[in-house]
Amino acid sequence: MLMWDGLYSRALERAKGALPGTGRILLAYNTNIDAVKYLDPHDLEGRIERAGRDEVLRYSEELPDRIREIPHLLGGILWSIKRGKAAELFVENMHVRQYMREWGWNELRMGGQVGIMANLLGGVYGIPVIAHVPQISELQANLFKDGPIYVPKVEKGILKFVHPKEFSGDEESLTHYIYEFPRGFEVLGIRAPRENRFIGSADDYNPNLYIRPEFRENFEEIAEMVQLAIISGLQALTKENYAGPFEEIERHLEILNERGIPVHLEFAFTPDETVRRKLVDILGKFTSVGLNEVELASVMEVLGEKELAELLLAHDPVDPLAVVEAMRKLAEVTGVRRIHFHTYGYYIALTSYTGEHIRDSLLFAALAAAAKAKLGDVRNLEDVGRALDVPVNEKAVDVEGRLKEEFGLKEGIARVEEGQLSFVPTKIVARPKSTVGIGDTISSSAFVCEFALRG
Known part of the structure; x- marks a missing residue:
């Protein structure tokens, strides 16, 4: 594990140097308490x-x-x-x-993927974010950290951006x-x-993917101000209510794609099969997707890969060869350029492009997740560094060995026909203070860090 300790330390220093230069990030659509x-x-x-x-x-x-x-x-x-x-x-x-x-x-x-990511990216990393907050109650606003976190507000026909605490909303919690x-x-x-x-x-807003009028009416102007976007909160939609929200989402994606803005979809467990199928249909309009084994298995089910779906849930740790097979199928069907899989103990990314920065972003994300588990709340980048002493998952040695044998993995990187396979063993906190928001911490940190390191 000494090799990984060295890679972790180097990745942290690279990330600390690169993250402050990241441009504005759009976060939509779900926030809650x-x-x-x-x-x-x-x-x-x-x-x-x-x-x-x-x-x-x-x-x-x-x-x-x-x-x-x-x-x-x-x-x-x-x-x-x-x-x-x-x-x-x-x-x-x-x-x-x-x-x-x-x-x-x-x-x-x-709560909510947008709320958690806004507090991490804006409140901890200091990266400016523009967040969609469905309802800005006083309690909701006060749960946002201080820092460059903004919501759109229209006053006398002029679009402004203010911290949620300055929105002066008295909406539902x-x-x-x-x-x-x-x-x-x-x-x-x-x-x-x-x-x-x-x-x-x-709540009755997020499940219906309520999108505020400030976003609907000014999205083109908002999109001109950002360099990256993360979309989340689609998991509670159903076959009865998804049509309208998806029409708006696809309009947003078209605007973002026209401007060449990389967009990440943070997947979450989506019970409705119709919505899952629709997500797969539009996944090619995203640059990136992040998911765990339950979510990846649910996607394989709608692709007709039932045996593979069952295999993803059959072993602990999750069978890495099944993971890679599922990722390849998803990339082939959708054309999405970056798939980030995270599970307890290790992460894998399959990308259509190559570079050490992909692996290093996964290492940084693993440190951020370990810091959150260890401390409960991460206050700054120095807190992320406090996770360096958390031990690397020993069970991941066998996972790494299987990937080495199958793909020639070296220091967590292997070239594959689709581009690059990147693997990292995570750091495991024996008694975490909380698990809420760990997945959102992982995915947003890895996505944003990768594009920051790419320069």
């Missing part, structure tokens, strides 16, 4: 028994598409615990929303309930193989 609940096994078991154990266990095997009753919520939580994997479902039933409110939370945090559990958490004989969380989304 996370109400984080740290699960107690005795409390959870009691709730399962009262809701009906058999019914709850049924949904722990196969997730419903939405949460319509309490067994759906508790079964979803058990689904995540059993697999140690994150999942998110929309809560459409008001009785269940009231149940979650009464269950309570331990803390409130910034959009709350998502995050149920976190540690490694080894056990209930009803089900033991979590690793720490993770289940998310119940209880």
